Amino acid sequence: MSVEKNIGDVAIYIQTLGQQARLASRAMAKADTATKNKALLAIATAIRRDAASLRAANELDLAAAKTAGMDAAMLDRLALSDKAIATMAEGLEQIARLSDPIGEISNMKYRPSGIQVGQMRVPLGVIGIIYEARPNVTVDAAGLCIKSGNATILRGGSEAIHCNRALALLVKEGLAAAGLPEQAVQVVDTTDRAAVGALITMPEYVDVIVPRGGKSLIERLMREATVPMIKHLDGICHVYIDDKADLQKAIDIGFNAKCHRYGTCNTMETLLVAEAIAPQVLPLLAERYLTEKVELRCDAQAAQILHAYPYLAEVQEADWSTEYLAPILAIKVVADMKEAIEHINRYSSKHTECIITEDYSRAMAFLREVDSASVMINASTRFADGFEYGLGAEIGISNDKLHARGPVGLEGLTSLKYVVFGHGEVRQ
Ligand SMILES: NC(=O)C1=CN([C@@H]2O[C@H](COP(=O)(O)OP(=O)(O)OC[C@H]3O[C@@H](n4cnc5c(N)ncnc54)[C@H](OP(=O)(O)O)[C@@H]3O)[C@@H](O)[C@H]2O)C=CC1
Ligand SMILES: N[C@@H](CCC(=O)OP(=O)(O)O)C(=O)O
Incomplete structure (x- = not known):
């Protein structure tokens, strides 16, 4: 018809x-x-x-x-x-x-x-x-x-x-x-x-x-x-796991932001992890991603940590600007929050970004310096939504x-x- x-x-x-x-x-x-x-x-x-x-x-x-x-x-x-x-x-x-x-x-x-x-x-x-x-x-x-x-x-x-x-x-x-x-x-x-x-x-x-x-x-x-x-527009949303992050919050949020719903614009597409915490947090997160068969597109440092993960791929420059809307995640290990903010301000679509940290000063600096419509501390990017913000709808x-x-x-x-x-x- x-x-x-x-x-x-x-x-x-x-x-x-x-x-x-x-x-x-x-x-x-x-x-x-x-x-x-x-x-x-x-x-x-x-x-x-x-x-x-x-x-x-x-x-x-x-x-x-x-x-x-x-x-x-x-x-x-x-x-x-x-x-x-x-x-x-x-x-x-x-x-x-x-x-x-x-x-x-x-x-x-x-x-x-x-x-x-x-x-x-x-x-x-x-x-x-x-x-x-x-x-x-x-x-x-x-x-x-x-x-x-x-x-x-x-x-x-x-x-x-x-x-x-x-x-x-x-x-x-x-x-x-x-x-x-x-x-x-x-x-x-x-x-x-x-x-x-x-x-x-x-x-x-x-x-x-x-x-x-x-x-x-x-x-x-x-x-x-x-x-x-x-x-x-599109949501190239980031989560940054700081070295002062609470591990459990990092795992729960890192999983929810990617896997709660793949097709929405507030879904995380790139995960940034501070190098001091990466060896601890990435294997634990990968265990969760494995349950959903999420493909992890990693930079060299992340790939080294996650070498045994079955759905591993090498990240390309184009990945940082890609909105997958699918079970695929780009991962980059960064030196510190400064590098994370630089990456976000360069590649994000200015939709929603999150820092996971227990450090008050860093959290406040992240809020001020990240140039996106929603900036979050210790919460899933999936919350960027009119109903969740109390607007009734959007x-x-x-x-x-x-x-x-x-x-x-x-x-x-x-x-x-x-x-x-x-x-x-x-x-x-
Ligand atoms: N920020 C936000 O609130 C939201 C962002 N998005 C973003 O939208 C994208 C995914 O949705 P998707 O369905 O692929 O969106 P598309 O851009 O493919 O389609 C959205 C609408 O635009 C129309 N359209 C697309 N291209 C053209 C064109 N060249 N000329 C005229 N009309 C056009 C489509 O029409 P047609 O049916 O003819 O293809 C459709 O009505 C993602 O990037 C997502 O993040 C989605 C929803 C909310
Ligand atoms: N309101 C949405 C997010 C925004 C949205 O509508 O995104 P999309 O699924 O791309 O149309 C939600 O979180 O349910």
Whole structure:
């Protein structure tokens, strides 16, 4: 069965979505909290009610993806289990419980002229989101955009098209039940990549693009986009085991950061180990990696320590910049924290890094000197996630420095405008 619907000219189709989104964004910006929450809860109810048909749509996607040879980690992201469906609905309920940031006025101050100046939190407007074949993102992104008073155009990965279409209908149903415009959330109904090209070049209708994806997507966007972006890119995440590390923490975190879920962007791809502790910690860690048959791509020093490990390979320069999203790990033995920080600041994608140490001064120096969106002490990089950070959910994890950095929740989808309260003052 073809996944394509006849939508006619792609550019005209996307332009129509843009016009509709712009109109809908005006209604969303003034919608009150109770109405937005009503929509979120109605979508959650519809998702639970239609769990069976969502699974059937997901089966179509999974079957096509398997035939196309999609690897296990990507299939894991695409799969919509009963638990994943329940989690999507719960996520919406959690977003409904979050306080509404829109309309909040802060920093009000009287000026010598007599006017009062403050700031009001407002939606960004229309947000275009381009993301991978992960259906739960459709619901999380829709939920966060609704609650933050934005309209959104969602372009999910082609492999999830059946599921995304099914979810789009439920989101529309929920918006309509609350009296909000159905066009506040629109799922792009074609897998033609020309739709991406059109979406990123219509600043008259789209205020911000959130791209979640790998190098090919980002390179294209950097070349072509005329709409500002908050980039959610690859995660070349590092864990550094310092010579003052607690061994048990190093083993537990080193294992979890790599093996908890291979396909996510917050998974560790490179392990750096201080040479003073490497002979102690690496063999213990390798015992854990062996249970998952993780391939260890080692520099000379690490290879010497791990010579008996069955899945050993020689690390190449390209490995330091590679996001495996698979049971593969690059390992480098470093002289000290200084060398670890230099390596991280050179090769990381500025997503998430961690130091394992019991030394307070080193931990604080690592926090200050590592230039990434999340920097952690003695915790798994897998925690870099909106839900785990208490944001309720996330649009994704921004590697950008401007506007929003790290997991992006409701606040990241808003901006502040100045508001001035006068009493008839005129400027002298
Ligand atoms: N920082 C974060 O929050 C996140 C980062 N990621 C990163 O994404 C990557 C893995 O996801 P993956 O599925 O491979 O991502 P891809 O980059 O392959 O796909 C993501 C989306 O971009 C589209 N796309 C990709 N290339 C182009 C192009 N040249 N022109 C137009 N559209 C394009 C895809 O469309 P199509 O379906 O047509 O391929 C898909 O919708 C990893 O690097 C991961 O770390 C993923 C999620 C979150
Ligand atoms: N939120 C995620 C991490 C970010 C993410 O969505 O990554 P990905 O699996 O690459 O789409 C998690 O830890 O579950």
